Amino acid sequence: MTNQIEIRLAELGIKLAEPSAPVANYVSFVRSGNQVYIAGQTSVSSDGAMLTGRVGQDLDLETGQLAARYCGIRLISQMKAACDGDLSRIKRVVKLGGFVCAMPESSGPLIPQIINGCSDLMVDVFGDVGRHARFAVGSPSLPRDAAVEIDAIVELH
Numbered sequence: 001m002t003n004q005i006e007i008r009l010a011e012l013g014i015k016l017a018e019p020s021a022p023v024a025n026y027v028s029f030v031r032s033g034n035q036v037y038i039a040g041q042t043s044v045s046s047d048g049a050m051l052t053g054r055v056g057q058d059l060d061l062e063t064g065q066l067a068a069r070y071c072g073i074r075l076i077s078q079m080k081a082a083c084d085g086d087l088s089r090i091k092r093v094v095k096l097g098g099f100v101c102a103m104p105e106s107s108g109p110l111i112p113q114i115i116n117g118c119s120d121l122m123v124d125v126f127g128d129v130g131r132h133a134r135f136a137v138g139s140p141s142l143p144r145d146a147a148v149e150i151d152a153i154v155e156l157h
Contacts, residue, residue: 003086003087003088004088005087005088005090005125005126006087008124008125008126009076009125012124012125014073014076014125015046016073016076016077016080017046017073017074017077018077019074019077019078019080019081020041020044020074020077022039023143023144026039027039028078028081029078029081029082031082031156034091034155034156034157035094035153035154035155035156036079036082036083036152036153036154036155036156037151037152037153038075038078038079038082038151038152038153038154039078039151040097040099040143040149040150040151041071041074041075041078041149041150041151042071042074042142042143042144042146042148042149043067043068043070043071043146043147043148043149044070044074044146045070046070046073050144050145050146051063051066051067051070051146051147051148052144052145052146052147053101053145053147054101054102054103054147055100055101055102055103055110055111055114055138055147056102056103056105056110057103059147061110061113061114063147064100064110064113064114064117064147064148065113065114065116065117066117067114067117067146067147067148068098068100068114068115068116068117068118068148068150069117069118069120069121070148071098071117071118071148071149071150072117072118072121072122072150073121075096075118075150075151075152076121076125078152079152079154082154082156083156088157089156089157090126090129090154090155090156090157091129091154091155091156091157092129092132092154092155093122093126093129093130093131093132093152093154094132094133094152094153094154094155095132095133095134095152095153096115096118096119096122096132096133096134096135096150096151096152097134097135097150097151097152098111098114098115098118098134098135098136098137098148098149098150099137099138099139099142099148099149099150100114100115100136100137100138100139100147100148101138101139101140101141101142101145101146101147101148102138102139102140104138104140111136111137111138112136114136114148115134115136115148115150117148118148118150119132119134132152
Protein backbone atom coordinates (compact mmCIF):
# COMPACT_ATOMS: atom_id res chain seq x y z
CA MET A 1 0.00 0.00 0.00
CA THR A 2 1.44 3.37 -1.03
CA ASN A 3 1.30 6.26 1.42
CA GLN A 4 1.79 9.99 0.86
CA ILE A 5 5.47 9.91 1.81
CA GLU A 6 6.18 7.12 -0.71
CA ILE A 7 4.28 9.11 -3.36
CA ARG A 8 6.31 12.22 -2.53
CA LEU A 9 9.58 10.28 -2.77
CA ALA A 10 8.53 9.02 -6.22
CA GLU A 11 7.62 12.57 -7.30
CA LEU A 12 11.11 13.70 -6.27
CA GLY A 13 12.70 10.78 -8.15
CA ILE A 14 14.12 9.26 -4.96
CA LYS A 15 14.46 5.51 -4.76
CA LEU A 16 15.42 4.27 -1.32
CA ALA A 17 18.10 1.61 -1.10
CA GLU A 18 18.29 -1.05 1.57
CA PRO A 19 19.61 0.59 4.73
CA SER A 20 23.32 0.12 5.21
CA ALA A 21 24.68 -2.09 7.96
CA PRO A 22 26.90 -0.59 10.66
CA VAL A 23 30.64 -0.63 9.97
CA ALA A 24 31.68 -0.92 13.63
CA ASN A 25 30.29 -1.90 17.05
CA TYR A 26 26.94 -0.05 17.01
CA VAL A 27 23.42 -0.45 15.62
CA SER A 28 21.87 1.54 12.78
CA PHE A 29 19.05 2.87 14.93
CA VAL A 30 17.58 2.55 18.39
CA ARG A 31 13.88 2.88 19.15
CA SER A 32 13.12 4.13 22.65
CA GLY A 33 9.45 4.74 23.25
CA ASN A 34 8.24 6.88 20.35
CA GLN A 35 11.73 8.18 19.58
CA VAL A 36 14.13 6.75 17.00
CA TYR A 37 17.82 7.63 17.19
CA ILE A 38 19.50 7.01 13.85
CA ALA A 39 23.26 6.55 13.66
CA GLY A 40 25.27 8.86 11.42
CA GLN A 41 24.81 8.24 7.71
CA THR A 42 27.63 9.19 5.36
CA SER A 43 27.57 10.72 1.89
CA VAL A 44 27.01 7.57 -0.18
CA SER A 45 25.03 7.86 -3.43
CA SER A 46 22.30 5.45 -4.52
CA ASP A 47 24.85 3.55 -6.62
CA GLY A 48 27.03 2.98 -3.54
CA ALA A 49 29.79 5.47 -4.36
CA MET A 50 31.08 7.52 -1.43
CA LEU A 51 31.31 11.27 -2.04
CA THR A 52 34.60 12.11 -0.36
CA GLY A 53 36.83 15.10 0.26
CA ARG A 54 37.02 18.35 2.19
CA VAL A 55 34.99 21.47 1.60
CA GLY A 56 37.34 24.31 0.84
CA GLN A 57 39.94 21.94 -0.57
CA ASP A 58 38.25 19.36 -2.83
CA LEU A 59 34.54 20.26 -2.74
CA ASP A 60 32.47 23.37 -3.42
CA LEU A 61 29.15 24.36 -1.80
CA GLU A 62 26.95 22.59 -4.37
CA THR A 63 28.87 19.31 -4.12
CA GLY A 64 28.74 19.54 -0.32
CA GLN A 65 24.97 20.04 -0.45
CA LEU A 66 24.67 16.99 -2.71
CA ALA A 67 26.70 14.99 -0.18
CA ALA A 68 24.30 16.13 2.58
CA ARG A 69 21.33 15.13 0.42
CA TYR A 70 22.84 11.64 0.02
CA CYS A 71 23.05 11.45 3.83
CA GLY A 72 19.39 12.48 4.03
CA ILE A 73 18.28 9.78 1.61
CA ARG A 74 20.17 7.21 3.68
CA LEU A 75 18.53 8.57 6.85
CA ILE A 76 15.09 8.11 5.27
CA SER A 77 16.02 4.51 4.41
CA GLN A 78 16.86 3.95 8.08
CA MET A 79 13.61 5.67 9.13
CA LYS A 80 11.69 3.29 6.91
CA ALA A 81 13.40 0.29 8.51
CA ALA A 82 12.68 1.69 11.99
CA CYS A 83 9.00 2.12 11.03
CA ASP A 84 8.68 -1.45 9.75
CA GLY A 85 8.39 -0.13 6.20
CA ASP A 86 5.69 2.51 6.85
CA LEU A 87 7.06 6.05 6.58
CA SER A 88 3.63 7.48 7.42
CA ARG A 89 4.50 6.56 11.03
CA ILE A 90 6.95 9.50 11.14
CA LYS A 91 5.33 12.07 13.39
CA ARG A 92 8.24 14.52 13.36
CA VAL A 93 11.84 14.84 12.29
CA VAL A 94 13.04 16.21 15.62
CA LYS A 95 16.74 16.89 15.13
CA LEU A 96 19.61 16.46 12.68
CA GLY A 97 23.28 16.55 13.61
CA GLY A 98 25.55 17.42 10.70
CA PHE A 99 29.30 17.04 10.33
CA VAL A 100 31.09 18.43 7.28
CA CYS A 101 34.67 17.51 6.45
CA ALA A 102 36.17 20.96 5.99
CA MET A 103 39.33 23.00 6.02
CA PRO A 104 39.56 25.21 9.14
CA GLU A 105 39.28 28.40 7.11
CA SER A 106 36.04 27.21 5.42
CA SER A 107 34.12 26.62 8.63
CA GLY A 108 32.15 29.86 8.40
CA PRO A 109 28.76 30.11 6.70
CA LEU A 110 29.48 27.23 4.30
CA ILE A 111 28.96 24.52 6.92
CA PRO A 112 25.27 25.26 7.73
CA GLN A 113 24.57 25.89 4.04
CA ILE A 114 25.92 22.44 3.20
CA ILE A 115 23.75 20.72 5.82
CA ASN A 116 20.79 22.50 4.20
CA GLY A 117 21.13 19.82 1.51
CA CYS A 118 19.69 17.36 4.05
CA SER A 119 17.39 19.81 5.86
CA ASP A 120 15.77 20.89 2.60
CA LEU A 121 15.25 17.24 1.65
CA MET A 122 13.46 16.50 4.94
CA VAL A 123 11.05 19.39 4.35
CA ASP A 124 10.59 18.43 0.67
CA VAL A 125 9.70 14.86 1.64
CA PHE A 126 7.81 15.28 4.94
CA GLY A 127 6.49 18.87 4.71
CA ASP A 128 6.18 20.66 8.05
CA VAL A 129 6.78 17.33 9.84
CA GLY A 130 10.30 17.51 8.38
CA ARG A 131 11.17 20.85 10.02
CA HIS A 132 13.71 20.15 12.73
CA ALA A 133 16.29 21.48 15.13
CA ARG A 134 19.89 20.77 14.16
CA PHE A 135 23.54 21.46 14.52
CA ALA A 136 26.14 21.80 11.77
CA VAL A 137 29.86 21.67 12.49
CA GLY A 138 33.07 21.35 10.53
CA SER A 139 35.41 18.45 11.16
CA PRO A 140 38.96 17.83 9.92
CA SER A 141 38.06 14.25 8.93
CA LEU A 142 35.14 11.84 8.83
CA PRO A 143 34.93 8.04 8.60
CA ARG A 144 36.11 6.56 5.29
CA ASP A 145 36.95 10.11 4.07
CA ALA A 146 33.22 10.96 3.76
CA ALA A 147 32.46 14.55 2.84
CA VAL A 148 29.43 14.70 5.17
CA GLU A 149 27.90 12.61 7.97
CA ILE A 150 24.46 13.29 9.49
CA ASP A 151 22.50 11.60 12.27
CA ALA A 152 18.85 12.07 13.21
CA ILE A 153 16.25 11.82 15.92
CA VAL A 154 12.67 11.22 14.77
CA GLU A 155 9.39 10.77 16.60
CA LEU A 156 6.89 8.07 15.61
CA HIS A 157 3.11 7.97 15.81
